[in-house]
Amino acid sequence: MLTVVGYYDWQSNEKSVSEEEFFVHCCGRYKLVRTERFQTERPQGAANYQLIYIADGSARFMMDGKLYTLEKGNCILYRPGEAQYYYYHLEEHPDIYWVHFSCHEGCALLEQLNFQEGNIYNVGIHNSYIHLFDNIIQELQLKQPFCEEQLKLMIQQLLLKMGRNRMIQNNLFENYNKEVEEAIRLFHLAPEKDYTIKEFTRERGLNYYRFIDTFTKYVGMSPRQYIINIRMTTAKELLTNSLFQISEVAQLTGYDNPLYFSRLFKKTWGVSPTEYRNISGKA
Incomplete structure (x- = not known):
């Protein structure tokens, strides 16, 4: 033995x-x-x-x-x-x-x-x-x-x-879904990528509306909002590095328009990118 x-x-x-x-x-x-x-x-x-x-x-x-x-x-x-x-x-x-x-x-x-x-x-x-x-x-x-x-x-x-x-x-986790899990991994792997949810579902032969519904139930938010949250969290980290201009941070997180990026950042965190950089620099 x-x-x-x-x-x-x-x-x-x-x-x-x-x-x-x-x-x-x-x-x-x-x-x-x-x-x-x-x-x-x-x-x-x-x-x-x-x-x-x-x-x-x-x-x-x-x-x-x-x-x-x-x-x-x-x-x-x-x-x-x-x-x-x-x-x-x-x-x-x-x-x-x-x-x-x-x-x-x-x-x-x-x-x-x-x-x-x-x-x-x-x-x-x-x-x-x-x-x-x-x-x-x-x-x-x-x-x-x-x-x-x-x-x-x-x-x-x-x-x-x-x-x-x-x-x-045993299906005790009712909202578990392998396609949702795959999507989460991909979103975190390259959050700056211009994901189109319709393309994502079409490439995998999924029903677009059913996927949106399943993802939202499983995660608690839509796929688009989930991607935004990842991008905004990444933006916070990048803004603590003074080597990056705000326009560069916008591009690195998937936004070609710095003004749109700034509005979205303020909507998410309550302060503008410039204000956040000033606050984090004094912390």
Whole structure:
């Protein structure tokens, strides 16, 4: 069996607890290579939380007297004191990542991410999970300065990614739309570009009015206003640099007419570009 494990210290295991808001005790990867069967049976459970992610193959879990076979892309979260019965079989090619961690009772993050009901969650297949698990293992092995803080951030990031992807996969995030997400990335990549929303939708075979409606519901403003907000925020940053004339700032943010740019800037921020430059220069 391929085993890669990292421990906070040599006493860290399923019995470890911490008073910290989030604390990682140990983390590892199990992959059956020759061993026919591997099992864990803890009738009294663990003293901490255990998150198990199936990166490949499948694994079996006994919950409330019922045996579940979970495929890759699923995870199971055991809370402190919950009975743990799980079994890995070579013919099912399991590749499993796991982590034991402590967090406060009634953890707001777990509740916010809908990890409070049930134990089994479909979080999808994402390389980012593997990357985070591997980094957590390495951090536990190397124990570099500030490792506790780094581990806290990484376990929270792992939970956040899983929670977000679970919500998207289960359509719990009603306004989620991949085309809107693509548009946001493009707008931020080159906000100065003369985007025509009709051209954007036509090139992608989208319904213009439906896209406008979906974008507005998802983001809270129209695509045009979103682009303006990006440009005006960029303009504020550029105006703090005295090397740029106001007309140059206008061009860099997508406006050939400096007067129109100035009017739009004042409408957005309540002061003209000149006034903002004077104020920021005195700050």
